[in-house]
Amino acid sequence: MEGVVIVIAALVAAYSGGRLVAGLLGLGGREPRSRPARSRAGPRLRPRLQGWLNRAGLGLSVERFVVATVGLAATSGLAVWALTWSPGLGVVAAAVAGGGPAAAHDRRARARSAVRLEAWPDALRDLATNLRAPMSLHDALIELATSGPEPLRPVFTPYRTNATTLDPRAALEMIREELADPVSDRIIEILLVAFEQGSSVVVDILVDLAESTGADLRLLADVETAQLETRVEARLAALLPFAVLALLIARSPEYRSFYATGFGTAIIVAGAGLVLVGLHIIARLGRSLGEERVLAAGMRP
Numbered sequence: 336m337e338g339v340v341i342v343i344a345a346l347v348a349a350y351s352g353g354r355l356v357a358g359l360l361g362l363g364g365r366e367p368r369s370r371p372a373r374s375r376a377g378p379r380l381r382p383r384l385q386g387w388l389n390r391a392g393l394g395l396s397v398e399r400f401v402v403a404t405v406g407l408a409a410t411s412g413l414a415v416w417a418l419t420w421s422p423g424l425g426v427v428a429a430a431v432a433g434g435g436p437a438a439a440h441d442r443r444a445r446a447r448s449a450v451r452l453e454a455w456p457d458a459l460r461d462l463a464t465n466l467r468a469p470m471s472l473h474d475a476l477i478e479l480a481t482s483g484p485e486p487l488r489p490v491f492t493p494y495r496t497n498a499t500t501l502d503p504r505a506a507l508e509m510i511r512e513e514l515a516d517p518v519s520d521r522i523i524e525i526l527l528v529a530f531e532q533g534s535s536v537v538v539d540i541l542v543d544l545a546e547s548t549g550a551d552l553r554l555l556a557d558v559e560t561a562q563l564e565t566r567v568e569a570r571l572a573a574l575l576p577f578a579v580l581a582l583l584i585a586r587s588p589e590y591r592s593f594y595a596t597g598f599g600t601a602i603i604v605a606g607a608g609l610v611l612v613g614l615h616i617i618a619r620l621g622r623s624l625g626e627e628r629v630l631a632a633g634m635r636p
Contacts, residue, residue, distance in 0.1 A: 390444040390515070400436065408433030419584040421594040423603025427577055430607065452518055452552055454484035459522065459545035463538050472526065472534040473503055490514065503530055518548060569617050573610045577603075 384397045412429030416422060461483055465475035476498075480491040490510055497506035504527055511523040522544065529537040580603070583590045593599045 386515075387444075388440065391440045391447060393440075393443070400440075404433055404436045407435060415581070419581055419594075420591050421581075421584050421599070421603065423594060423600035423607075424577065424581055424584065426600070426604055427607045431574075448514075448516060449556075450486045451490070451514060452516065452548075454486040455518060455522060456545040456549040456552075457484045458487050459541045459548070463541040463545070466534045466538050466541075472529050473498065475534075476503075476507075476526070518551075522548075566617075569614060573614055576606070576610075 381397055384400075388395050388397065388400055408429040411432030412425040415428035416425030419425075458479055461479065462472075462475050465478055466472065470478070476491060477495050480488050480494060483491060490513060494506045494510065497509055507523050507526055507530075511520060514523075525537055525540055525544065580590075580594075584594055585591075594603060
């Protein structure tokens with residue numbers, strides 16, 4: 336009877352924690368509203384964290400993300416501890432769950448960035464066509480907000496207002512900082528040159544850039560697809576021993592009593608540390624060398 340009560344309590348805790356995290360991350364069915372919140376984080380750290388969060392397009396504040404991460408980690412750790420009576424497995428579960436929101440955010444941000452990058456070749460072709468119409472570069476950029484590729488329309492929607500309030504070059508710089516990737520940096524740099532030298536100078540360059548950008552994106556997609564199976568296998572191999580151990584502890588009183596001790600907890604934590612080191616080495620060896628943003632604002636000579 337006691338075991339049944341523990342299982343029910345753990346399930347209720349896991350469900351409540353999941354609902355809490357879903358609400359905090361804006362996954363409860365309603366569109367999350369971003370509200371400015373006060374933070375004790377340093378003046379340099381908080382803007383960097385907020386910029387990192389904004390790349391996923393969820394409208395989360397730093398505070399909501401931190402609360403969601405801590406809540407999910409604590410709930411998962413307590414639930415596993417209640418099921419297995421093993422503090423070590425509770426710590427491992429808390430660590431894995433605590434990294435879940437950041438990993439989910441990174442996947443969403445990468446997917447969002449990839450969709451925007453894939454839209455650039457069509458956007459460049461649209462720009463070249465409109466410039467040959469002929470149309471001014473300013474009007475052609477405004478046209479991207481209504482008839483351009485769907486993923487880039489929200490990016491160019493504020494361009495008209497920003498170009499009127501500030502100037503077209505400053506509006507393009509704002510688009511550059513929102514996209515924040517080397518491919519977009521090169522394209523925005525060419526558009527800035529077009530404002531200075533005339534749009535007729537860069538029409539052929541835009542067409543060539545559309546073809547080369549499309550080829551680079553296809554190559555990058557092939558490389559990432561080839562690495563996907565290896566990454567999945569590495570993560571499964573890292574989690575499988577702990578899943579088997581949790582099953583043994585849940586079914587065997589001998590295992591449960593041993594891993595409830597300090598020595599058993601130390602063994603689990605040490606094993607988790609070795610697994611993390613191995614995953615880090617695999618990630619470092621298998622990572623693609625990303626292109627640096629040498630044309631970003633503040634990085635140009």
